[in-house]
Amino acid sequence: MTGLVRKATLLSACSLLVAASAFAGVPSPGNSTLPSPAFFTIVGHSLGTPDALGTFSVVVRDLANNPINGSSVVLDFSAAADLVPASDQLDAGASTVNCVAKTVRKFSDVTGTASFTVVGAAANSGASPGAGLNGVKVYADGVLLGSLTAATLDQDGGGGAGANDLSLWLTDSGSLGYFGRSDYDYSSDLGANDLSLWLTASGALGSSESGTLCP
Numbered sequence: 001m002t003g004l005v006r007k008a009t010l011l012s013a014c015s016l017l018v019a020a021s022a023f024a025g026v027p028s029p030g031n032s033t034l035p036s037p038a039f040f041t042i043v044g045h046s047l048g049t050p051d052a053l054g055t056f057s058v059v060v061r062d063l064a065n066n067p068i069n070g071s072s073v074v075l076d077f078s079a080a081a082d083l084v085p086a087s088d089q090l091d092a093g094a095s096t097v098n099c100v101a102k103t104v105r106k107f108s109d110v111t112g113t114a115s116f117t118v119v120g121a122a123a124n125s126g127a128s129p130g131a132g133l134n135g136v137k138v139y140a141d142g143v144l145l146g147s148l149t150a151a152t153l154d155q156d157g158g159g160g161a162g163a164n165d166l167s168l169w170l171t172d173s174g175s176l177g178y179f180g181r182s183d184y185d186y187s188s189d190l191g192a193n194d195l196s197l198w199l200t201a202s203g204a205l206g207s208s209e210s211g212t213l214c215p
């Protein structure tokens with residue numbers, strides 16, 4: 001190898017290293033993990049404890065497939081007019097809510113994981129317009145990782161998961177439209193199994209109280 005070639009080889013190796021380090025720590029949508037299927041359920045709480053039925057995780061990884069620690073993971077509800085996060089996620093300060101932007105944010109841990117249990121409700125007044133599929137965008141450090149559909153146990157924002165929510169679900173289902181808020185089995189349509197899952201969740205009392213919703 002001549003000196004010149006050696007120098008050129010060294011230079012290209014260096015620029016590869018520089019390129020690799022430039023992308024280290026930048027979230028990769030391809031390598032990051034969202035729930036599969038791409039759904040979650042917005043829940044209520046019981047005596048201040050969020051309903052664990054709603055817990056899901058986002059794992060943030062970079063282009064080299066390394067987990068990113070401390071990544072700012074944001075759930076963006078701004079495009080879903082009928083979904084309302086609670087201003088207090090009852091998460092010991094770990095989740096930050098921006099009611100104006102309609103976002104819930106959390107930082108990933110050393111494994112790149114941010115676990116959410118979103119407390120909130122739907123603003124459903126009876127087959128009122130709502131988000132269909134993919135109403136919630138997920139960002140990590142500003143990079144769009146993907147979109148999720150959010151089902152919502154508490155359809156009216158009061159009294160936890162109660163009788164009026166059941167009535168609103170029946171209206172959604174009977175309207176033959178698609179409302180992500182009412183799709184508890186994540187099947188992309190509304191049917192008897194959703195009703196069955198809502199009844200089970202309501203009976204378990206984990207969402208017996210509504211959160212304090214964003215105005």
Ligand SMILES: [Ca+2]
Binds near residue numbers: 154156162
């Ligand atoms: Ca309710």
Ligand SMILES: [Ca+2]
Binds near residue numbers: 182190
């Ligand atoms: Ca369904």
